[in-house]
Amino acid sequence: MIDLALDIMSWILLTVGGACVLIGGIGGLRLPNFYTRIHAASLTDTMATLLIFVGIILQSGFTLASLKLFAIMLFLLLTGPTATYALANAALLSGLKPGPGRSGLKPDAGTAKDKTKENAPE
Amino acid sequence: MIYIFALFLLTLLVITAVAIVRTEDLFVSVILTSIFSLLMAINFFILDAADVALTEAAVGAGVTTVIFLCALALTGDQEKPQKEGQNRGQKVALVVVGFLALLIIYSTFDNPRLGDPDAPVHQHVAPWYLEKTPEYMDFPNVVTAILSSFRGYDTLGEVFVVFAACIGVLFILGVSPPRKSLQVSVRKSGLRHHLIPQVVGRLLIPFIVLFGLYTQFHGEYGPGGGFQAGALIATGVILYALLEGEAEALRAVPRRVLLGMVVGGALLYGSVGVVCMLMGGSFLDYSVLAADPVWGQQLGILIIEAGVGMAVCGALLSIFHAFAARERLT
């Protein structure tokens, strides 16, 4: 009985996690400019990670594998939003202004050189 | 069922490769190459090659991208578009390359189908390795057993190739640039507005290095080994260098230590082979290292995996510092 309940729970979690990934992907393609697309990508980073990993942990029971999966989930939850922050920071420092509509055009050549100079370890 | 996923991944690989070649912005090309390596690593895992997937993810998607980005920061960002008069050459190149692809596709129809257990490649040496590993070496991971003991010569040659590449890069980039560079970097390098990545980085770098050490010493019981461990530890130190600046990373792991690791790793591997010869066996025959041949094999494999890990870690870090310390000519 408890096996059936665990199975159904993990099915629901995995399906909803997959739907989150799909929504994040569609958002990454359809949203107009860079800063809104980062919001869509961060949905995949956090929500989908949590749901999919908890679904797999429920499937694998109380073994060493679930501990390892928990550690991986913690690692992904820490590094995903940090990477999103670093991306947005780099975009802001290289001159891409947040604003409505399609401002996803590349900054002009002067600021592009600044971007490579600042972010390259010298 | 998983094969449908594998087919989808392979199609995605082809699309990514076409995008890499067609885009003119080199930065975009490098990031797409990293995604290409990651998709390739997932494909390797589906095809049951766990060690290779780990190595491709650590080395291909990690270290290669960093080295490419360092080189891009020193050269240009954009590729110049092709001139108009070269379009005829483009058609000839497409025809030649397309003909080659068709020829290879035609010749692969003779191959045994995917997963056939009676294929010739599974018949001769591989069952012997699978049978003899519990008898000679008594540990689970057959790939590590073949890599370090049955085919130890190849791995020795590979350590020497990594060593030679490190020395080569240090020679080529050890010459100072021809003109005096116009910008003198006196400010602290690293990311600007770097508080959040620094905090998260300081939390995570000890665990990255710990995972590298875990991979090194568990290479005999699961996927792992010297190469993956060296790449992981190098990645941890490179993360530190990207966050805090290259001078800080050179203070943490100085250049002498890196060179010592590279040379020490290669020497360790070679000297284990010579010690085996001095104790009465042939070169790299670890069974003579201890009284019990199985324990001798395990001891020999432990030592040479440590040598390989040190050499790969030191070489990758030396190469990274050689690129990063170069002043950029404006």
Next chain:
Amino acid sequence: MKLLEMLGYYNYWVFAILLAIGLYAVIRKTNLIKKLIGLSIFQSAVFLMYITMDKVEGGTAPIIQAGVENPIFSNPLPQVLILTAIVVGVSTLSLGLAMVVRIKECYGTIEENEILDAD
């Protein structure tokens, strides 16, 4: 069934197409870094072919677990060869990139036709 047999060859077809794409980049592009990227795509395609050859139907990764009777393993030998090849590939790539950096400093450009003109 013919279709299922054809699908079994899909790995090899992708290998041929990736080989062609990498070779096209090496031949046709004039930027030196683009050529190196094409070379690395070429390398990865060869790795794909070797690892495809080693799969056995119903097999698992070649790690011997205690207590499992008579298992089927995938072939470990191509995996060892490719493990070596990946690390050698990254070494030669870094050497090539070091040479490109020096070329840029001496000639001022990394486009092949401009370098040949300047010589």
